[in-house]
Amino acid sequence: MKKRTLLILATAALLPALTACAPYDYSDRLSEVRSDLFIAQTEEFTLTLACVEREYPYADDGVPCPMTKTVQATLSPVTAPAGDVEIYIGEGEARWGGEASFRTTYGDYTLSEGVDAFPAGTVTVSVVYGETTHSLAATSVKNEDTLTPSEALAAGVEAERETLERMEENGVFCGELCVRLLRRDKNYYYFAVTNGQERVSLLLDGETGAVLARREDSLRS
Numbered sequence: 001m002k003k004r005t006l007l008i009l010a011t012a013a014l015l016p017a018l019t020a021c022a023p024y025d026y027s028d029r030l031s032e033v034r035s036d037l038f039i040a041q042t043e044e045f046t047l048t049l050a051c052v053e054r055e056y057p058y059a060d061d062g063v064p065c066p067m068t069k070t071v072q073a074t075l076s077p078v079t080a081p082a083g084d085v086e087i088y089i090g091e092g093e094a095r096w097g098g099e100a101s102f103r104t105t106y107g108d109y110t111l112s113e114g115v116d117a118f119p120a121g122t123v124t125v126s127v128v129y130g131e132t133t134h135s136l137a138a139t140s141v142k143n144e145d146t147l148t149p150s151e152a153l154a155a156g157v158e159a160e161r162e163t164l165e166r167m168e169e170n171g172v173f174c175g176e177l178c179v180r181l182l183r184r185d186k187n188y189y190y191f192a193v194t195n196g197q198e199r200v201s202l203l204l205d206g207e208t209g210a211v212l213a214r215r216e217d218s219l220r221s
Contacts, residue, residue, distance in 0.1 A: 155209030
């Protein structure tokens, strides 16, 4: 019993040192995560559903706030619709949607909804495009080789270790992080870190986490 007591006391004494050596968990400093993209296409348009967890209110100030889950629908037209555009997501009682808003700057239509959980697999979509209604299945761009947001975060943190250390005050990281899944010819991740004074952003390969591009911006007014 005496030996066991001494062992417990010795382990307790080592805990502060072990904790100090443990890697910092940057996941609690995230202010935005785009974890998945679902895409459906016709000859008339491309519809993208983005699964986004984002702080509210959103501010690029280096201070993360509690995040909420949102599905953001963006319809990019190939040909102009002969009337309004309506987007409906899901089936049954879980179905939501309505008339989409046109963005003059981007030339697309958008609609978003707060959700408790993100969809998985295939998403049933109905689009009223002018005088035509399309019933579609939006599928995820991710495959078995695509990194998870956590893996992309780890890749970005490793690449910008010096930047993160520079943003520390008294040994505490004072900044926020952003991870977004992107889709172009293949999958990529956007990684960014900011402390409200500067922002460093990376374009990462969506499968290997390799840094493909890097940019620094000053946020000082």
